[in-house]
Amino acid sequence: MTDASSDRPATEVVALKGSNASGMRAHNERLVLSLVRGEGALAKSDIARMTGLSAQTVSVIMRQLEQDGLLVRGEPVRGRIGQPSVPMSLNPDGAFFLGLKIGRRSADLSLVDFLGRARAMRRKVYRYPTPDTVVAFVREALPEVAAAVSADGxxxxxxxxxxxxxxxxxxxxxxxxxxxxxxxxxxxxxxxELAEATGLPVHVQNDATSACRAELVFGTGDRPRDFLYFYFGTFIGGGLVLNGQLHLGRTGNAAGVGPMPVPGPDGRMQRLLSVASMSALADQIEAGGESADILWEKPDHWPFRQEVLSVWIDRAAAGLAWASLSAATLIELEAVLIDGWMPASVRAELARRTHEHYHRLDLAGVGPLAIREGTIGPLARSLGAAAIPLSHRYLIDQNA
Incomplete structure (x- = not known):
């Protein structure tokens, strides 16, 4: 669930325009749910003002969404004159979605509520993924995950x-x-195969793109409308948001940043994934005589020597800075967001050093670019996976 932001520019919501035509009710319901998700609790008068829909149309839509269990009433807010307004917000139990992350080292199956909170999760760690391993894991874990909610849920x-x-x-x-x-x-x-195993509609998406979707749908704080997103997993991937909308590209692999050429520590050009990925960190850890297994098992705590982490962070940050500059020269980005399967302290330091490296580069002719942390963390891929069916059913394409 995103936080409401009082200083968010009005142009970010007026782009979502409704229709009073009776045949567009599904569109308008998605419009209302998208606004409430992005802005927080809203009264009918707020939605009418933002969308241009008539007060009567908004009243009918919100009544139906409340009856369907997707919206819940808040406490009335009394003004100086007129009837009190009643803010409506998303019902956490209004809908649930499953998210499956298939990683190169582990798989996660999560049950996510309408606000994007994981109600249950199961994980399987493996040496490498195979279709048989993944399908068997889902068959085994699904009853345990689904048991976290009631029969109605x-x-x-x-x-x-x-x-x-x-x-x-x-x-x-x-x-x-x-x-x-x-x-x-x-x-x-x-x-x-997964549709047969679960009896549910199944949607497949690139893992880093899904992580970016989690930031877009469930992220907290004020999000820019145009940003490049980096996600650290075994390798590094990315996502691209333009005009507030996830840009998938022709094959669904837009912003696949791993192959981007960047200068390495020796000055020679190499792929970004060679310096900015957890596999690169694992190689450095094992070269120092330690086991890197905990990287894939415990993303919240990395008990490695600080000097090893520091060298990796600095090399990764330098690569991210170059990649960010390349992207910023091609697209007028507002920001770069950095997230991944890592402790929050490592993510914060990575963002800080990327900012430092970026501002050491020649930025002549390049617009201002904010470099900051993402807000989801290690679960971004599985939460983003759950956000795919949520988006298909309940959110609106802001570019439509």
Whole structure:
């Protein structure tokens, strides 16, 4: 759930325009839910003003959404004159969604409520992912996850979103997996298999794009309308938001930032993922005689030597700074957000050093760019996966 922001420019909401035509009720319901999600609790008069819909149309829509259990009434707010206004907010139990993150080292299955809070989660750690392992995990974990809510809540589960790296078979050299087993991803229809296993509609999306969606739908604080998002997993991925809307690209892999060329520590050009990824950190840790296994198991605490972490953070930050500059010269971005499978303290230091490295570069002719932390953290991919069916059913395309 996003926080309301009193200083948010009015242009951010007026772009969402409704229609009073009777055939557009589904559109208008999505419009109302999108506004309440983005702005916080709103009264009918607020929504009428923001959308241009008539007061009668708004009243009918909100009454229906309340009857469907998607909105709940707040305490009346009395003004100096007229009837008190009644703010309406999202009902956490109004709808639930499943999010499956298929990572290169682990899989998470989460049950997420209408506000984006994880009600239950199960995790499986493996050496590398195969379709059989993932489907078996979902079959086993689904009853346990669904048991976290009542029978009525289980009836309100609206779908399963899947966040996974595309072309998993092409990464065998980086994760040490047998090519023959990883080649199964080429021919298996994981979407159909999971739909059969769960009995739910299934949506599949790139994992880093899904993490960006989690920031867009569930993130807190004031979000820019145009930003590039970096997510640290085993490798690094990204997402791109333009005009407040997630930009997927022609194949769904827009802002796949890992291959972006950046200068390495020796000055030679290399791919961003070579310096800014957890696999690079794991290599440095193991080169120092320590095990890197805890990286994949405990994202909230990394008990490694500070000097190893510091070297990795600095190299990653330098790479992110160059990548941010390249993106900013092509697209007029407002901000870069950095998040990942890492402790909050590491994320904060990574954002701080990226800001420092960025401002050491030649920024002539480049507009101002804010560099800051994301707000979701290690669960961004699984929460973003759950946000896919939520978006399909209840949110509106702001560019429509």
């Amino acid at each position: 289980r009836a309100r589960i609206g779908g399963l979103g899947v966040a996974m790296p595309f072309q998993l078979w092409s990464w065998v050299e980086f994760i040490g997996a047998p090519q023959a087993e990883m080649d199964a991803w080429r021919t298996r229809d994981i979407q159909a």
